[in-house]
Amino acid sequence: MIEIQNLSKNFGSRTLWSGIDTTVNRGEMVALVGPSGSGKSTLLNCIGLLEKPSAGAVLYEGKDVTRFTRNGVRRFRRDVLGYLFQNYALIENTTVAANLEIALKPQRSRRGEFDTTVSEALERVGLAGREGDQVHQLSGGEQQRVALARLIVKRPALVLADEPTGALDHVNTTMVIDVLREMRAAGCAVVIATHSGHVRDRCDTVFALNEKSSAA
């Protein structure tokens, strides 16, 4: 589903990574591993269109997403992509429910259905009944789980997760990985940047970046 072709990223004269060729299929969960600074977040950001690669292509259903127009980028983010960021990326000054609501597709936001979907997602991540809580009053791990609930509501085709279990204890790490595995079982492609051996072991494949910066 995602085909990465000869992808490279430079910062000035420094090559972060180069010549990356790999494929991520529907229903596949890939662990993206490598030392701190090897460029895992940067690679996820290039696939998620938050950064531009220096060379190469990222094909989604045959189309190079790195060449999308502004509208194409917007549609790809809205219709295909789900992101779990290292820093949660929640809207802090509002409620849990409002953060989940933005992920709802218009055709699913009819009132009755909306309420069920949001409350079910919160229940799934162990935050049942917390719809009205202010996000800035939640703990880091709780915010991470709200971000996960937002993904459950959104049901994206491709999930990019940047150390999604970094702030979590073992029980919640297992819950996050279980949810991502359920999404994978439903046909979603999942890429997880992680330092955790436990998380890596629960993925289908491992893609490793090595530290090989070449300063000129």
Ligand SMILES: Nc1ncnc2c1ncn2[C@@H]1O[C@H](COP(=O)(O)OP(=O)(O)OP(=O)(O)O)[C@@H](O)[C@H]1O
């Ligand atoms: N805009 C930028 N300009 C210059 N260098 C950058 C820029 N963005 C990232 N880098 C560098 O690229 C390298 C890789 O960063 P990245 O965040 O992708 O690593 P990572 O593998 O995700 O590390 P970690 O495991 O610590 O999260 C770092 O050395 C970083 O300083």
Ligand SMILES: [Mg+2]
């Ligand atoms: Mg990172």
